[in-house]
Structures are given as structure tokens and as C-alpha cells.
Amino acid sequence: MVDSKKSTPPGDLPFLLTLFTVLFLFSSTFSIAASQTALTILFVLWLFYLTRGDVPRMARTNIDLAVLLFLASIAIAVIFSSDRYGSIIHMKNITLIGVVYLIAFLLRGAKKLELYIGVLLASAGGSALYGIVGFLLGKGKGTLGRTPGSFSTAMTFGGVMMILCSVAFGLSLSIGISRRIRVIALISTVLTAVALFFSFTRSSWLGMVTSGVLIVLLARKKLIFPFAAVLVLLLIIMPRPYRERAYSIFDPHYRTNVQRIELWKGGWAIFKDHPVTGVGTTDLAKIYERYKPPEAKFVFGHMHNDFLQIAVTMGLIGLAAFLFLLFSFYRVMVGNLLALPPPLERAVVVSSIGALSGFIVNGLFEWNFGDSEVVTLLYILVGFNVAFYLKRTEGNSSSI
Numbered sequence: 464m465v466d467s468k469k470s471t472p473p474g475d476l477p478f479l480l481t482l483f484t485v486l487f488l489f490s491s492t493f494s495i496a497a498s499q500t501a502l503t504i505l506f507v508l509w510l511f512y513l514t515r516g517d518v519p520r521m522a523r524t525n526i527d528l529a530v531l532l533f534l535a536s537i538a539i540a541v542i543f544s545s546d547r548y549g550s551i552i553h554m555k556n557i558t559l560i561g562v563v564y565l566i567a568f569l570l571r572g573a574k575k576l577e578l579y580i581g582v583l584l585a586s587a588g589g590s591a592l593y594g595i596v597g598f599l600l601g602k603g604k605g606t607l608g609r610t611p612g613s614f615s616t617a618m619t620f621g622g623v624m625m626i627l628c629s630v631a632f633g634l635s636l637s638i639g640i641s642r643r644i645r646v647i648a649l650i651s652t653v654l655t656a657v658a659l660f661f662s663f664t665r666s667s668w669l670g671m672v673t674s675g676v677l678i679v680l681l682a683r684k685k686l687i688f689p690f691a692a693v694l695v696l697l698l699i700i701m702p703r704p705y706r707e708r709a710y711s712i713f714d715p716h717y718r719t720n721v722q723r724i725e726l727w728k729g730g731w732a733i734f735k736d737h738p739v740t741g742v743g744t745t746d747l748a749k750i751y752e753r754y755k756p757p758e759a760k761f762v763f764g765h766m767h768n769d770f771l772q773i774a775v776t777m778g779l780i781g782l783a784a785f786l787f788l789l790f791s792f793y794r795v796m797v798g799n800l801l802a803l804p805p806p807l808e809r810a811v812v813v814s815s816i817g818a819l820s821g822f823i824v825n826g827l828f829e830w831n832f833g834d835s836e837v838v839t840l841l842y843i844l845v846g847f848n849v850a851f852y853l854k855r856t857e858g859n860s861s862s863i
Contacts, residue, residue, distance in 0.1 A: 476569065477517055479508055481578075484569055488582050491843065492627060493590040493613040495836050506565060519571055521564070522857070524849050525798070529784075529791035530560060536784035537744060540777040544743020553744045556835050559842060566846025571853045576807060580634070581647060583843075587627035588651040591658035594620055598661040607704060609663035614836060621664025622825055622837035626818045628655035629674040630844070633814025636682040639806030663705075665712045666828035667821075674821030681800070681813045723767050723828065725759040726751070730766045734774045741778035765833060769826035772833070785832075792819055792845050799851045808851050815844040 476484075483505040490497035512518045537557060541550040570576060594612030597603060603610040605617065612620035634640065634648035659671060672694065679690045698709060711717040715724070732754040733742060742750055748764040755762065766772040773785045796819065799812045822831060822841050831837045 476575070477508075477512055480505070480512060480518065480569060481575060483508060484566075484575070484579065485582050488579055488843065489586045491836075491839055492583070492586040492623065493593065495614075495839075498839060499835075502562065502565075505569075506561070509565060509569065519568060521568060522571075522853055524564075524567065524852060525795055526563070526788075526791040526845070526849060529788045530563075533781075533784040533788045534560075536777055536781040540741050540743050540781055543740040544745060546743055546745045549745035550743035553746060556833055556838065559835060559839055562839060562842035563846045563849060566843055567849035567853060570847060570850035576811070576847070577641065577644060579847075580630075580807070580811065581644060583627075584631055584634070584644070584647045584651045587631060588647070588654045591624060591627070591651070591654035594624070594658040595654065595661060603661070607663050607708060610658070610661045612658065612662070617662045618664050618667075618829055619834055619836050621659060621662035621667030622670075622822075622829065622831045622834060623840060624655050624659035624662060625667040625670045625674065625821050625825060626837065626840045626844070628652060628659055628671055629678065629818035629821055630811075630814045631655055632675060633678045633682060633817055634810045636678065636686070637806060637810035637813070640810055641807075644807070660705075663708055665708065666825045668709070669712065669828075670821035670823075670825035673824045674817035677820050678813055678817040681816065682810070722759075722761055725756050725761075726763055726767055727771060729755040729759065730768075730771045730775050734771070734778075737775070737778060739778045740780055741774065741776045744776050747775065765830040767829055769823075769830060769832045772830050789819075789823065792848075795845070795848050795852050799848055799855070802855055804851060804855075811844070811847050812851065815848055818844055 483501055487498055487501040487505055490501055509518065513520065534557070537554060541547055541554070544550040570579065590612060594610045597612065598608060598610035601608060603617070609617040610620065611617045612623070614620045614623065628651075631648045631651035634644060635652045637645075656671075659667060675690065676687070679687050698706060701709075711720070714720060729751050730747075733747075733750060736754075746764045747766065748762050751764075752762050766775055770782065770785070774782045777785075793816070796812055796816050800809065800816070803809075804812065818841065822837070825831050825837075
């Protein structure tokens with residue numbers, strides 16, 4: 464976010480930077496430990512090469528103000544929290560927003576987009592296949608034996624698969640990209656879609672439907688009716704237990720739906736007592752215990768809704784900053800789309816718009832903004848888009 468008139472012209476990155484970027488992208492689809500290890504090493508390497516002048520220097524972007532305001536709103540919430548220590552501890556995921564800038568500056572410095580996308584798609588397919596095999600072997604847990612893949616919960620796996628399926632689907636529909644990427648994208652689309660289904664994460668299903676509709680409208684709008692017909696057909700032919708799982712999305716008396724409604728009532732009560740700066744970014748279990756409705760039997764540490772979670776923990780100040788942050792993500796993506804980029808870049812932009820929209824819909828029923836594995840993938844896509852923005856504004860007309 465620091466401007467410099469002496470930025471190094473885009474070119475090939477040092478080998479180690481490329482290697483650890485690939486390792487970070489590859490591991491981001493299946494292991495938070497591996498991906499954060501690779502990310503830490505990547506960041507240290509980037510700082511080292513930056514001091515040597517071997518990579519382009521940082522530059523201003525059109526998301527900087529939104530990021531700074533969001534970080535400031537977090538600081539305000541922590542300062543006014545009655546549990547400052549707990550709030551600071553639960554801020555750890557905030558540092559992941561640095562992924563946006565790191566990916567943007569690295570991609571801006573080398574023409575590696577096809578390599579990075581290929582790695583992400585291939586790893587997505589492998590992660591999805593692992594989850595599918597786990598389901599078929601009966602290793603899933605909970606409702607219908609839902610598969611968590613390589614993650615701790617099926618909800619995280621569903622959120623990850625939703626974003627990866629969005630990327631793969633958008634690329635598989637795009638015109639003008641290389642045959643190799645198209646084939647990998649098609650295979651990855653099938654695998655991630657099946658894995659997403661076997662996660663039985665309803666909010667991620669809704670997110671993927673939203674994402675899919677937007678991607679089709681932006682990439683191949685003539686296919687919107689066949690796409691809708693396929694969704695309806697799948698709903699009709701799927702086994703009854705699975706169909707009932709889908710129908711339960713709209714059943715206000717379904718067990719987990721009732722729990723969410725109770726949770727949101729308690730969250731709303733907390734917000735009304737702390738409307739400006741919230742209660743702080745701490746675990747909400749003890750606070751919710753005091754505010755939960757009399758009929759509620761379960762206590763939760765978060766609100767299962769991104770917007771209510773932000774409102775409860777950071778107040779109206781934080782909620783306004785969060786909405787502006789999401790708007791800034793859309794703004795950079797739509798700006799890229801309107802600039803008529805090369806085919807592969809356009810495919811990534813379309814996929815990103817779909818994934819971001821799916822993420823928001825998913826976040827109406829989950830605290831996915833606080834899920835490191837899911838939000839890391841979102842930040843990677845935003846980072847790609849910021850790189851495209853920098854290329855446009857710096858007058859570099861060649862493809863990344």
C-alpha cells in the first residue's frame with residue numbers, strides 16, 4: 464500500500480518466490496497448517512527480495528481505504544471491549560487479509576497466472592477426490608454421513624469446495640483460454656461439485672447456486688435455462704434422504720434452522736445493548752449465555768451469520784466497514800471485467816465475482832469470514848483481481 468516511483472518493472476520472479484507461491488496455492492485447498500507455513504515463508508522471502516530490489520515494490524490499490532477502515536474498526540472494537548485480551552486473541556485471522564496484497568504483488572511481478580490457476584485447479588480436484596472417497600468409505604459424520612474432506616468439519620469443507628467449484632466452473636465455461644486449463648477446469652468442476660454435495664452443507668449449496676447463476680450469466684448467458692433445468696432435474700432424481708436435506712433449507716421447523724433462529728434472536732439482543740462498537744472480537748459463548756432466548760438449549764461461540772457476527776462484535780462501525788470492504792472487492796472485480804481483459808484474466812474475474820457472491824450467501828448462515836481455510840481462498844481470488852487492476856493502472860498491456 465506504499466507507493467513508489469522506482470518500482471521494478473514486471474518480470475520473472477526469483478525461483479524461490481515462485482516455488483513457495485505454488486506451494487501456498489497448492490496446499491490452500493486441503494491444509495491450513497501447510498498453507499500458512501508456506502505463506503509465512505513466502506512473506507519472509509518476499510520481504511528479503513523486496514529489500515534487494517528484485518521484485519516490484521508495493522503500490523496503492525483501490526481497496527486500500529476499505530482495508531484500513533476495516534482494520535481501524537477492529538481496533539476500536541478491541542479498545543472498547545470488556546474482554547480486550549480475548550478480543551486480541553481472536554484477531555488472529557485478520558492478518559490473513561495480507562494474502563490479498565502478497566498475491567497481488569507477486570502476480571504483478573511475473574507472468575505466472577496460468578501456472579497458478581493450473582496448480583489451484585489441480586489441487587482442488589485432489590482435495591475434492593479425497594473428500595468423495597471418504598464419504599464413499601463411510602468416514603463421514605453427522606447428517607447423512609457428511610464428509611469433512613481433509614478439514615475438521617463438513618461446513619469448512621463445504622465452504623472451501625464452493626469457492627473452488629466456482630473457480631473451476633467459471634474457467635470451464637470460458638472461451639479463449641488454453642485447452643490444458645479448460646480440461647483441468649472441467650475435471651475439477653465435476654469433482655468439487657460432487658464433493659460439495661457430499662458435504663451436505665446447505666449454506667454452501669445455496670452459495671454455489673448463487674455463484675453458478677452469476678457465472679453463467681456473465682460467461683455464457685444463453686446457458687442459463689439449461690443450467691436451471693439441470694439443477695431442477697438433479698433435485699428430482701436424487702435419493703429421498705438427500706432431497707429432504709435440500710428441502711429442509713426452507714423448513715422453519717427443521718432442528719438446526721430452529722437453533723439458528725434462536726441464536727440470531729440472542730445475537731440481536733446483544734447488538735441492541737452494544738450497537739456502536741460491539742462487545743469486541745472475543746468468543747461469544749459466555750455473552751450469548753446471558754442473552755439467549757429461554758427456549759434455546761445450545762450455546763454457540765459465534766452467530767452463524769457474518770453480518771450479525773460483525774454487528775455483535777464490532778457494532779455499527781464495524782458493520783459499515785465490513786460492507787465497504789465487500790463493496791471494494793466487488794468494485795475491483797467489476798472494474799476488471801469492464802476493462803475487457805484477456806480471456807484467462809476475464810475467466811478468473813468472472814469466477815471471482817461468482818465466488819464472492821457465493822461466499823456472501825454462504826455467510827448468511829455460517830461465520831465463514833472467520834473460517835481461515837475459506838477466507839484464505841477468497842483472499843487469493845481478490846489478490847488475483849488486485850493484480851489485474853495494478854496491471855491496468857500501471858499501463859502494462861501484456862497478459863499476466
